[in-house]
Amino acid sequence: MTTPRLRIVVAINPSASFGKSVGVGPQVVSALTALGHDVTALREPDYASLVAAGKAAVASKPDAFIVVGGDGMVNLGANLLAETGVPFGIMPSGTGNDMARALGIPYDNTDVALGMIVEALGRPPMEIDAGLITHTDDKTGLEKTTWFACMVSAGFDALANERANKMRWPKGPRRYILALAVELLRLKPIQYRIELDGEKMSTGGTLISVGNGVSLGGGMKVTPDAMLDDGLFDVLVVQPLSRSAFLRIFPRVYKGEHLSDPRVKVYRAARVRLDADNVVAYGDGERLGPLPIDIRMVPGALHMLAPEPQVVLPPL
Numbered sequence: 001m002t003t004p005r006l007r008i009v010v011a012i013n014p015s016a017s018f019g020k021s022v023g024v025g026p027q028v029v030s031a032l033t034a035l036g037h038d039v040t041a042l043r044e045p046d047y048a049s050l051v052a053a054g055k056a057a058v059a060s061k062p063d064a065f066i067v068v069g070g071d072g073m074v075n076l077g078a079n080l081l082a083e084t085g086v087p088f089g090i091m092p093s094g095t096g097n098d099m100a101r102a103l104g105i106p107y108d109n110t111d112v113a114l115g116m117i118v119e120a121l122g123r124p125p126m127e128i129d130a131g132l133i134t135h136t137d138d139k140t141g142l143e144k145t146t147w148f149a150c151m152v153s154a155g156f157d158a159l160a161n162e163r164a165n166k167m168r169w170p171k172g173p174r175r176y177i178l179a180l181a182v183e184l185l186r187l188k189p190i191q192y193r194i195e196l197d198g199e200k201m202s203t204g205g206t207l208i209s210v211g212n213g214v215s216l217g218g219g220m221k222v223t224p225d226a227m228l229d230d231g232l233f234d235v236l237v238v239q240p241l242s243r244s245a246f247l248r249i250f251p252r253v254y255k256g257e258h259l260s261d262p263r264v265k266v267y268r269a270a271r272v273r274l275d276a277d278n279v280v281a282y283g284d285g286e287r288l289g290p291l292p293i294d295i296r297m298v299p300g301a302l303h304m305l306a307p308e309p310q311v312v313l314p315p316l
Contacts, residue, residue, distance in 0.1 A: 006063035006121060008032055011042040011054055011076070013069030013094070024093040024110055025068040031114055047076075054080045062086060064121060064305060070094010071150065075284035078130055078149040082301045087125040089117050089305035095175070095218060096285060099150040102213035102228060103128075103306045120305035128228040130301035131212055135281065138289035148283035149302060150213035151223070154274050154291060155190055155238075156206050157216060159183045161282045176217040184247070189240035193292075195273035196235060206246065207238040210272055210295055214256070216285070223266065224256025231299045232268040239263040270297040 010032070012025035029041045040057060044050040058065060058080050065081055066089035067073040074090055081088045091114065092100035097107035103126075106112040130147050137144045153161060157180075164179035189204045209216065211223030211234040223234035241249065241263065252258040259266060274281065275292035282288060 006037045007040075007060075008037050008121075009040045009042060009054075009057040009062045009065045010091075011050060011057075011065065011067045011073065013067075013073050014044055014046050014050055015069075024091060027110065028066065028068055028091050028114060028117075031118070035118065051076065051080075058084060058086055064089055066091055066117065066305070068093055071096050071098055071285045074099040074149055075147075075286045078147045078284070078302060081303075082130050082132075082147045082298070085303060087121075087303050087305050089120065091117060095171070096216070098215045098218065099213055099284070101215055101219060102150055102226075103304060105306065116307050117305055120307070123308075125303035126229075126306040127300040128302050128304055129212055129231060129297055129299050131210070131233065131283075132296045132298050132301075133281075133283055133288060133293050134296075135293040136289050138280075138287055146283060146288060147301070148212070150211070150284050151216045152210040152281060152283045152288075152293070152295060153208070153216060154210075154276070154279055154281040154293070155192075155208040156180075156183060156187065157209060157220075157222070158280055158282045159186075160217070161285060162280060162287070165285075165287070180217075180250075184243055187241075187243055187246065190276050190279060192237075193273075193275040194235075194237070195271075196267050196269035197271050203237060204240045205237050206241050207236065208274060209236040210234075210274070211236065212297075220253050221256035222253060224259065225266070229300075231297055232270055233272055233295065233297055235267040235269060235272055237265045237267070239265075271295070 010029050032039045042053045064087045067077040068091040090100050092107040100107040133146045160179040160183045164176045167175050192205050194201050209222045211226040215221045222236050226234040249258050258264050272295040279291045281293050
């Protein structure tokens with residue numbers, strides 16, 4: 001069977017100019033070109049230039065738009081592609097790769113992930129939800145909207161993210177773990193004002209995450225039961241904890257086993273408002289700005305090039 005010639009855009013992380021990820025973008029471009037596709041590679045010197053080039057590329061309605069990088073590039077893709085209907089592919093080569101994990105895309109094997117993308121190009125994309133955040137722009141002070149695909153954090157986890165983004169060492173998920181350890185020494189409860197589908201609550205908290213996907217920080221399963229296509233966010237609220245209590249719960253987060261602790265609550269809602277004093281929010285690991293933020297679920301906003309769901313047959 002002849003493979004149809006597709007117009008494909010490949011956006012490559014401008015920061016991927018060194019290390020083990022440097023060759024991933026060119027590999028994707030070469031492989032897709034060798035298959036006969038019309039491939040446009042976006043290699044820009046900085047993020048702002050890549051956003052501008054990406055907007056122009058999406059306006060031409062390509063058959064697919066693939067990002068090469070980590071969750072920051074996924075966030076770029078989500079903001080370019082939400083509600084456009086353009087199929088969205090992820091070639092993970094970043095630090096956390098949490099959205100790739102949520103979709104079942106291999107994040108530690110480039111060849112397998114590339115094969116998955118090629119296979120997915122031959123079938124209809126998977127429709128998933130995305131969140132639309134209304135917030136104050138961290139740079140201009142003006143109100144704006146930003147899409148996210150996987151996770152919003154606005155608590156201890158956001159403080160750790162803030163610290164990790166400023167660190168040059170170590171690389172990979174270890175950087176986030178080290179940042180968590182440093183912030184643990186400064187651990188203080190935060191008083192939150194939360195609204196879930198119109199119902200207001202006030203609570204002290206250590207950590208709050210709003211999950212469309214499952215994890216953050218390179219595999220921390222903060223909302224392990226979240227689904228990408230159920231029309232609801234999983235809102236994790238961890239009540240104030242002592243350092244010793246936090247250290248007992250923290251190792252369980254990687255396996256998603258922390259939800260059994262009575263001080264951990266998960267709520268489900270399609271609209272979420274978070275507010276607290278002197279707290280910064282992050283979406284897909286990207287800095288949004290200070291609270292308050294309003295988050296609205298948009299069902300089916302993204303069309304993903306993802307592995308086919310595995311069908312588990314009942315035992316005979």
